[in-house]
Amino acid sequence: MASWKVSALSSGLAALGAAAVVNRHPLRSWDRPSFSGSPVNLSEGLVAAVGSLAGAACMRGPAATGATIAIGAGALAGYVDDQCEDRFPAKAKGLKGHLGALSQGKLTSGALKIGLISVGSACGVAFLKRKGSCAAQVEVWMEQTALVAGTANLVNLLDLRPGRALKACSILALPLVFHHGATSALAASILTTSAVCAPQDLNRKGMLGDLGANAIGASLGMALADLNSAKARRALLGAVVGLTLASERVSFSTVIEGNRVLKAIDDFGRRA
Template sequence: MIYEKNPIMNPSTILLSIIVSVASFFLFRNRVLAFLDEKNLSVQNYSGRKVRTGGGLLLLFPVLLAAVPSLFVTRQADVVFYILMILCLAFCGLLDDVLGDSTSRGLSGHIGKFLKGGLSTGWIKAFTGGLIGILLAWYRYRNFPLFLLDSLSFALCVNLVNLFDLRPGRAIKGLLFALVPVMLFAGFREVWSVLPVLVLLMFYLEGEMEEAYMLGDTGANLLGGILGFYEVIGLPVKGKIILTIFLVALHVLAEFQSFSKWIDAVPILRAIDRLGRKKGSER
């Protein structure tokens, strides 16, 4: 597949996508929360509170609808791939929220269980993320080394947000810290896929910080996919190499020690991590 430069996005289209994402968030919010309650999709969080999981469903419909205006001003194939990617990743995440357990942890845990003849929802999620990364890299294909780089970086982006989703707001804050430099390095190209989501998260975040719901694997998968999609289609090669090295390092560290311990050990990271949390949840 030959890579072509994307035309400059019309600002009015971006604005329309933002309006659609925010409006649909409030349209679906109570309906989704009622659905989660009806299906008893809740877990005990890190502080012992019972919290709705699968909160990523609150993002799913707004993100999908916000992509529709871009069909008329950018490469349609890009937007169609983006929409299908979101649906697949969110579905696999929801499967993990509904059927998953904590018997296998981390990539090594899920791979180890598979090699021993077992199967976990985490492995299904990792397999899907890897496969979508391969398909996206093939779709953007320019040469084989870049194909491998894009495949790996996408899969690691998807899993990275899952690794951070251990405290209220942490995954979203981590996503913001990752996206800002990536957008700068990309020269703000292809922002149709991320700007409406960033605005949407401002409205979503309040409920998560109040522990009314949590992203769950549904939301973490979805947001990780958006980060991965953006870096694959937006970053220059040098930026992709730097990001991939950083992602590999983080995943290696995560296999040996929880991110929570690293964050708690650095005062400024600890302060950012706890910013906005409910009183009594600062740990």
């Protein structure tokens, strides 16, 4: 059986199993208010993390280890930000806010999350194959690290409306299924995991939260980082960095609401 089929099947079954467990034993302490004020449960993020990890673990070769490390680090970082924010000496919003607090000697859950995702991404992409001189390989490793960490963070920034982050990941993952190796397997895993999480998300009963968004975002980042084309990787990295910086000044929701096509995609399948 092809590697992408194994990953798709494994992630789908693992996510369904995790969903069955959390539905049978609801985590009421994970309830949070949504953007509209209605309660949603962050256990969907646990389902997404389990599905993503299962898909990565069932791949072939060293890339499986790397993807598992990156996704695991993303999930751990998201859990810290979701569940332990009140235990930190300071709170902040946005990349600028977290780094600003850190420059003043105040650690926030978000700053720790950035550190965990960055380290996990660096370790994860170290298992991907690279060619060229030692200097060239180090340069590519740095680009891949930034791409994985940036994508994990960007998916989290999109998780502000029901189904938005899952749709974005699925749209990007769909063409990647037709690539090779780790890229194909991770893309298939993202699609099946998203399919399991979508009903809960679109029905406004759950959301990915930092835990799920960082996990599935790291999975997408690893799929993109393993692309053969250096031009494609650099273009994607530029887009991720640009969108992340733009989010500090512009509301994604406002932009989407003002564009007919984006709004139609964003609203599709969502319970009124």
